[in-house]
Amino acid sequence: MNFGFSEEQGYLRDAVRKFIDGRCPIPEVRRLMATRDAHSPELWSALAEQGSLGLLVPEEHGGAGLGWVDFVVLLEETGRTLLPSPLVSTALAVMALREAGSRAQQGRWLPRFADASAVGTLAVLEANDVQGAPGVGLVATGEGDADVLRGEKRFVADAGSADVFVVAYRGRPGIRLGLVRKDAPGVRVELVPGLDETKRSGTLLLDGVRLAPEDRLAEADPEATLEWLLDCGRVAVTAEGLGAAEGALALTVQYAKDRVQFGSPIGRFQGVKHRLADIWVDTESIKSLLYYAAWTIDNRRDELPRYASLAKAYLADAFTRIGVDCIQLHGAVGYTIEYDIQLYLKRSKWLRPMFGDGDYHRDRLARLALAANGMGGNP
Amino acid sequence: MDFNFTPEEQAFRDEVRAFLAAHLPNPVPDEDPDFVREWNRQVRAKRWIGFNWPREWGGGGGDLIRQFILKEEMSARRAPALGTDFMGLTWVGPAIIVHGSQDQKAEHLEAILDGRTQWCTGYSEPDVGSDLASLQCRAERDGDEYVIHGQKIWTTSAHFASHIFLLVRTDPTVSKYKGITCLLVPMNTPGISVSPIENLSGKASFNQVFFDGARTPVSNRLGAEGEGWRVVMGALANERSGISESTEMRQHLDDIRSLARDSVRNGRPALADDRVRRRLSEMEIRVEAMRLTGLRHLTDQLNGKPSGSETAINKLQRGILELEMSELTLELLGSAAQHQGELQHEALAWHGTVIGGGSPNIQRNIIAERILGLPKD
Numbered sequence: 090m091n092f093g094f095s096e097e098q099g100y101l102r103d104a105v106r107k108f109i110d111g112r113c114p115i116p117e118v119r120r121l122m123a124t125r126d127a128h129s130p131e132l133w134s135a136l137a138e139q140g141s142l143g144l145l146v147p148e149e150h151g152g153a154g155l156g157w158v159d160f161v162v163l164l165e166e167t168g169r170t171l172l173p174s175p176l177v178s179t180a181l182a183v184m185a186l187r188e189a190g191s192r193a194q195q196g197r198w199l200p201r202f203a204d205a206s207a208v209g210t211l212a213v214l215e216a217n218d219v220q221g222a223p224g225v226g227l228v229a230t231g232e233g234d235a236d237v238l239r240g241e242k243r244f245v246a247d248a249g250s251a252d253v254f255v256v257a258y259r260g261r262p263g264i265r266l267g268l269v270r271k272d273a274p275g276v277r278v279e280l281v282p283g284l285d286e287t288k289r290s291g292t293l294l295l296d297g298v299r300l301a302p303e304d305r306l307a308e309a310d311p312e313a314t315l316e317w318l319l320d321c322g323r324v325a326v327t328a329e330g331l332g333a334a335e336g337a338l339a340l341t342v343q344y345a346k347d348r349v350q351f352g353s354p355i356g357r358f359q360g361v362k363h364r365l366a367d368i369w370v371d372t373e374s375i376k377s378l379l380y381y382a383a384w385t386i387d388n389r390r391d392e393l394p395r396y397a398s399l400a401k402a403y404l405a406d407a408f409t410r411i412g413v414d415c416i417q418l419h420g421a422v423g424y425t426i427e428y429d430i431q432l433y434l435k436r437s438k439w440l441r442p443m444f445g446d447g448d449y450h451r452d453r454l455a456r457l458a459l460a461a462n463g464m465g466g467n468p
Numbered sequence: 469m470d471f472n473f474t475p476e477e478q479a480f481r482d483e484v485r486a487f488l489a490a491h492l493p494n495p496v497p498d499e500d501p502d503f504v505r506e507w508n509r510q511v512r513a514k515r516w517i518g519f520n521w522p523r524e525w526g527g528g529g530g531d532l533i534r535q536f537i538l539k540e541e542m543s544a545r546r547a548p549a550l551g552t553d554f555m556g557l558t559w560v561g562p563a564i565i566v567h568g569s570q571d572q573k574a575e576h577l578e579a580i581l582d583g584r585t586q587w588c589t590g591y592s593e594p595d596v597g598s599d600l601a602s603l604q605c606r607a608e609r610d611g612d613e614y615v616i617h618g619q620k621i622w623t624t625s626a627h628f629a630s631h632i633f634l635l636v637r638t639d640p641t642v643s644k645y646k647g648i649t650c651l652l653v654p655m656n657t658p659g660i661s662v663s664p665i666e667n668l669s670g671k672a673s674f675n676q677v678f679f680d681g682a683r684t685p686v687s688n689r690l691g692a693e694g695e696g697w698r699v700v701m702g703a704l705a706n707e708r709s710g711i712s713e714s715t716e717m718r719q720h721l722d723d724i725r726s727l728a729r730d731s732v733r734n735g736r737p738a739l740a741d742d743r744v745r746r747r748l749s750e751m752e753i754r755v756e757a758m759r760l761t762g763l764r765h766l767t768d769q770l771n772g773k774p775s776g777s778e779t780a781i782n783k784l785q786r787g788i789l790e791l792e793m794s795e796l797t798l799e800l801l802g803s804a805a806q807h808q809g810e811l812q813h814e815a816l817a818w819h820g821t822v823i824g825g826g827s828p829n830i831q832r833n834i835i836a837e838r839i840l841g842l843p844k845d
Binding site for chain 2: 090091092093094095158342345346353354356357358359361362363365366367369370373374375376377378380381384388389396399402403448450451452454455458459462
């Protein structure tokens with residue numbers, strides 16, 4: 090039993106911090122926010138050279154073949170300074186291919202994800218905004234051995250920068266996952282301006298897009314694969330969100346030390362320091378849940394759904410409060426566009442519904458507990 | 469990061485489980501004094517009381533991981549506590565192991581393990597609560613003895629304790645932290661009197677303790693004169709280590725889930741109520757976070773990093789949980805919440821455990837100042 094990071098994971102954390110300090114400090118984040126996709130191909134290539142993009146890609150496909158505990162270290166650091174990039178989206182595409190891709194599909198895409206020549210993303214949600222398989226209403230029609238898609242996918246993360254979409258749809262019968270290239274005939278992307286300009290999304294419009302059998306992922310148990318991918322997504326956004334919450338705390342602690350009122354730094358007043366202490370307790374508690382959840386992905390898969398929900402539920406609500414309170418603790422400057430704390434408030438608003446909000450996961454946890462304990466009363 | 473246990477650790481877990489299967493009836497008759505006595509005789513023989521205390525003083529000489537496994541298994545089967553002298557086992561014994569003389573170790577450690585003592589801790593005073601270092605209870609040297617004058621309050625269990633772990637001021641001329649000394653005093657010492665205080669749930673759990681010229685030999689001093697603050701800070705850190713807190717809270721969560729399963733709200737099963745289900749899930753989130761945070765601290769301890777202020781995390785989480793459990797218990801009882809009853813009293817008692825060992829706002833001060841580096845107020 091060892092609930093600590095390895096020496097290598099410590100080096101990874103240091104390396105990522107150093108990379109961000111040099112390549113993407115907050116002024117650069119603000120510059121990227123003003124661009125169309127908040128995505129810089131130069132930064133993306135630099136991330137590949139630094140080894141971040143291939144972290145989850147197996148070595149045989151040009152990656153580092155590391156695990157989710159390593160990936161969470163990376164995301165905690167990129168989240169701390171709100172690094173805009175399709176890192177999470179592409180990692181989920183990597184996981185989809187690792188899990189259900191054919192040798193040919195893996196060979197075609199994984200090396201490109203690792204070397205920054207392609208961006209991938211999941212396209213699961215629709216206008217009904219229902220999580221997972223129950224929300225998938227896009228139905229394929231058959232044309233020979235091809236599935237033809239007509240409809241749309243909403244809330245697609247990094248839709249503008251993605252080269253390939255892992256699309257969930259209903260086949261004949263059941264859920265299927267297909268790979269849709271952005272340049273395939275009938276594909277169009279509509280960008281939707283985001284509240285958090287470091288996070289971009291759009292609508293994927295599919296007008297008679299043909300998916301040949303070689304464009305479809307394995308069909309063994311696609312519904313379970315989809316839920317597993319979403320759980321990986323929950324862990325990933327929780328890691329990024331935890332880093333952001335820690336970033337907001339650090340900014341606010343510094344402000345409380347610097348800002349003098351009534352002849353004293355405001356951080357001396359208990360109304361300020363107690364709130365900051367509570368935020369720290371929340372971020373530390375989320376770490377405990379998150380790190381374990383990340384570990385289950387590679388080691389105890391059966392425990393992943395519960396821990397993904399525990400971690401995401403805690404973060405979704407805690408970060409929401411943290412965003413609100415950090416603005417208040419800054420006072421009027423917190424409400425300006427100039428101070429960086431507002432960027433964290435917006436990130437907290439982005440994060441809350443992502444892969445299910447707090448109540449979604451509390452309901453899921455209740456169902457899991459009822460199933461595990463055989464407790465009656467499940468309506 | 470690795471949450472697997474070694475084959476040897478797994479074998480130890482199997483040994484504990486086999487012992488529990490053989491010796492612990494279901495349901496556990498923990499109100500039966502004969503059973504509890506026999507239970508403690510058996511676990512004492514296995515050296516599971518004081519599991520990580522040195523073997524030469526009667527402990528088990530066990531490592532922290534096995535101790536964790538032992539606690540986890542005992543808690544899962546709801547076994548009675550290991551040993552009867554709760555404060556002796558939790559704070560006093562560990563402090564004596566670190567700071568005590570050979571004679572003190574010989575006198576107290578096995579007695580604690582055998583349950584021949586019941587310790588209480590004399591910290592708070594009428595004018596000294598959260599600001600513990602300002603304590604006023606005086607001990608003056610007179611030859612080979614200290615003469616104690618003053619008063620302690622909120623002293624849990626003093627009405628049946630055999631000994632008191634007592635903080636006194638021995639030097640009023642130096643800074644408040646430096647003039648404090650720790651004494652190990654038998655409660656039957658002439659000049660000590662105890663007056664119970666009824667708590668809000670109607671029970672006598674804590675007391676006033678008066679010292680009116682009580683004399684105790686200098687050999688009962690733990691650590692050097694003026695070292696008392698350091699001794700007690702170590703003991704309080706022990707109190708705030710997280711693992712047992714999370715196993716206890718896990719049991720409370722199971723209890724409140726059972727209560728919810730058996731309750732009806734507004735004519736429907738309580739578990740059909742989304743709000744009840746979500747609140748139970750919220751508790752599960754915090755209990756599980758406490759368990760895993762405890763494991764992170766355990767890993768730190770295994771790597772030689774002693775637990776410091778960060779153990780306040782679980783103390784604060786526990787407080788949040790206890791108050792929420794108190795409220796949900798009463799809500800689930802519905803109109804019966806107004807009656808006297810075991811669950812109603814437990815719900816009230818949680819208001820005390822939240823404060824014991826340092827109120828939540830004091831924990832927040834500790835975190836803000838020692839960890840976040842905010843200025844002291």
